[in-house]
Amino acid sequence: MKKALIVSYNFPPVGGAGVQRPVKFVKFLRVFGWEPVVLTVLNPSVPVIDRSLEKDIPSGVRIYKAFTLEPSYEQKAGFRGGNNSAAGGIRKFLKKGISQVFLPDLQVLWCPGLILALISTIKKERPACLFVTAPPFSSFVPVVVVGRLFGIPVVLDYRDEWTFSRNTWENASKGRLASLVDGVLERFVVSQCAAFTAANKSYVDSLIKTYSRAATGKGYVITNGFDEDDFKSLKSSSIPARNSTKITFLYSGTVWAATSFQPLVAALEALLRKRPELSDRITLKIVGRVVESEARYFETGPVGEMVELCGYVDHDKALGELGSADVLLLTLSDLPGAEKIITGKVFEYMASGRHVFAIVPQGETKSLLCTHYDNVTIANPANVQSIVDGFLAILDNIAELRLKGGGDVSKFLRSNLTKDLADVFNRVGQKR
Numbered sequence: 001m002k003k004a005l006i007v008s009y010n011f012p013p014v015g016g017a018g019v020q021r022p023v024k025f026v027k028f029l030r031v032f033g034w035e036p037v038v039l040t041v042l043n044p045s046v047p048v049i050d051r052s053l054e055k056d057i058p059s060g061v062r063i064y065k066a067f068t069l070e071p072s073y074e075q076k077a078g079f080r081g082g083n084n085s086a087a088g089g090i091r092k093f094l095k096k097g098i099s100q101v102f103l104p105d106l107q108v109l110w111c112p113g114l115i116l117a118l119i120s121t122i123k124k125e126r127p128a129c130l131f132v133t134a135p136p137f138s139s140f141v142p143v144v145v146v147g148r149l150f151g152i153p154v155v156l157d158y159r160d161e162w163t164f165s166r167n168t169w170e171n172a173s174k175g176r177l178a179s180l181v182d183g184v185l186e187r188f189v190v191s192q193c194a195a196f197t198a199a200n201k202s203y204v205d206s207l208i209k210t211y212s213r214a215a216t217g218k219g220y221v222i223t224n225g226f227d228e229d230d231f232k233s234l235k236s237s238s239i240p241a242r243n244s245t246k247i248t249f250l251y252s253g254t255v256w257a258a259t260s261f262q263p264l265v266a267a268l269e270a271l272l273r274k275r276p277e278l279s280d281r282i283t284l285k286i287v288g289r290v291v292e293s294e295a296r297y298f299e300t301g302p303v304g305e306m307v308e309l310c311g312y313v314d315h316d317k318a319l320g321e322l323g324s325a326d327v328l329l330l331t332l333s334d335l336p337g338a339e340k341i342i343t344g345k346v347f348e349y350m351a352s353g354r355h356v357f358a359i360v361p362q363g364e365t366k367s368l369l370c371t372h373y374d375n376v377t378i379a380n381p382a383n384v385q386s387i388v389d390g391f392l393a394i395l396d397n398i399a400e401l402r403l404k405g406g407g408d409v410s411k412f413l414r415s416n417l418t419k420d421l422a423d424v425f426n427r428v429g430q431k432r
Contacts, residue, residue, distance in 0.1 A: 001035060002129070003035045004029060004127060004129045004130070004425055005039060005418070006025065006133075007133070008039075011063075012051070013022060013051045013276045014041075015049055016254070020224070021199075021224055023056045023156075023211070024227055024414040025414075025418050026061060028418035029418055029422060031415065031421060032423075033426075037125050037127060038064065039117055045070040046073055050315055051331045052314040063119075063228060066114045068107070070107065070110065086321075088193070095120070103182075104185055114139065115145075120144060122146070128152070130146075130155070133159055138184070140156055140186075153380075153428040155197060155400060156189060156190070157196070157403070158199060162182055162240070163206075165328050166182055167249075190211045190218070195220060196219055196220070197220045198219065198220075198341065199224055223346050223347070226412060227416045230315070234431045235271045242380040246283065247394070248325045248326045249283055249327045250321055251328075252321065253345045254288050254289045255290040255291065257333060258332065259292060259332060260391060262294075262297060267391065269301065276302070277394045278395070279305070281395065283306060285321070286309050287318050288311075288313075322349070326354070327354065327394055327401070331347060331381070332360040334361040339363030350372065350373050351409060353405045355394065355404065357389070357390060358376055358378045372407070372411075373406045374405070375407075376406075376407060
């Protein structure tokens with residue numbers, strides 16, 4: 001069986017949405033004739049750990065780890081907060097300076113260890129293909145360089161768009177220098193790779209438009225998806241008893257700039273001013289991290305009293321929460337570039353069969369839901385009244401929506417998507 005070396009900074013026991021894609025590929029690749037070998041980080045500087053995801057790693061898969069020179073996540077967090085004080089101002093200044101030096105991202109400090117581990121692992125395992133998934137985008141460069149050195153085809157995987165990530169991440173360096181570095185590095189890796197995959201079509205189209213000569217003929221769309229094994233316990237019997245007038249709206253994932261709750265909170269406040277009695281009918285449950293800039297929306301006022309902040313929980317428990325909710329919330333900010341995004345959680349939302357309240361702009365996420373899912377209410381984040389109307393429609397029709405179901409979404413099974421990736425590996429292998 002041919003070997004594929006999977007390079008991913010985000011890999012179990014690291015938690016979070018970015019881990020799902022690489023670990024599910026690893027889970028199913030053997031079925032399609034490829035033996036996965038993994039290279040990841042030894043000491044990840046990340047906010048959450050989720051050991052429940054380790055169950056998806058098949059027995060016998062060899063995992064190699066490379067040391068990173070990054071500070072721990074706790075140390076990085078020390079540069080946040082308290083910016084009104086003199087010490088806080090100094091921390092803010094140092095943080096900005098550091099972010100300008102370590103480009104394209106702080107994980108560039110993983111590159112020395114990654115290069116050494118890559119060379120050692122390639123010599124030992126003799127893979128037929130290298131696959132590297134990002135962010136962090138700094139991982140692309142050493143994998144492409146080392147792949148070229150050994151004559152091994154490299155497949156880049158875009159879980160997110162490089163430019164949108166730069167402009168949206170709260171801790172990413174902004175400015176002309178950072179954008180220039182991104183452009184130079186991205187052009188280089190796209191020109192040198194054998195192929196690239198992306199989580200949605202817009203990313204592929206954007207790369208071809210920007211780097212037409214280097215990218216044309218190399219791009220493949222492999223969306224995110226869901227694993228049916230994760231949903232075996234989520235059956236129709238787990239739907240909450242449906243005579244209650246109390247409705248639980250659940251959001252699963254990180255609340256940050258790209259998924260801001262500001263429009264939703266504004267709509268709820270407007271709704272409660274007209275119909276304050278609805279505060280007794282609605283519970284807003286957030287299962288996941290809420291970044292500091294978003295937490296202020298839940299600190300005071302009537303909406304704050306309706307919110308239950310659960311924090312990050314492991315993936316299995318998060319899926320259990322989906323099964324007990326009445327309505328699943330999906331938010332996407334109306335930012336430049338957001339029209340290209342398909343949020344990863346939407347596939348598990350669809351797999352659950354629950355009603356989805358999607359507060360999203362025009363773009364790929366809205367198109368996906370309208371095309372492939374029957375149990376959805378859609379509102380525009382730039383139009384507070386449309387969100388209010390969405391809430392009212394759900395409240396008035398909740399008995400029907402609780403039982404409706406969403407239709408067949410089997411095309412987004414992780415096993416099917418891994419077959420698509422194996423096909424890409426086969427293609428680049430034939431060209432070698």
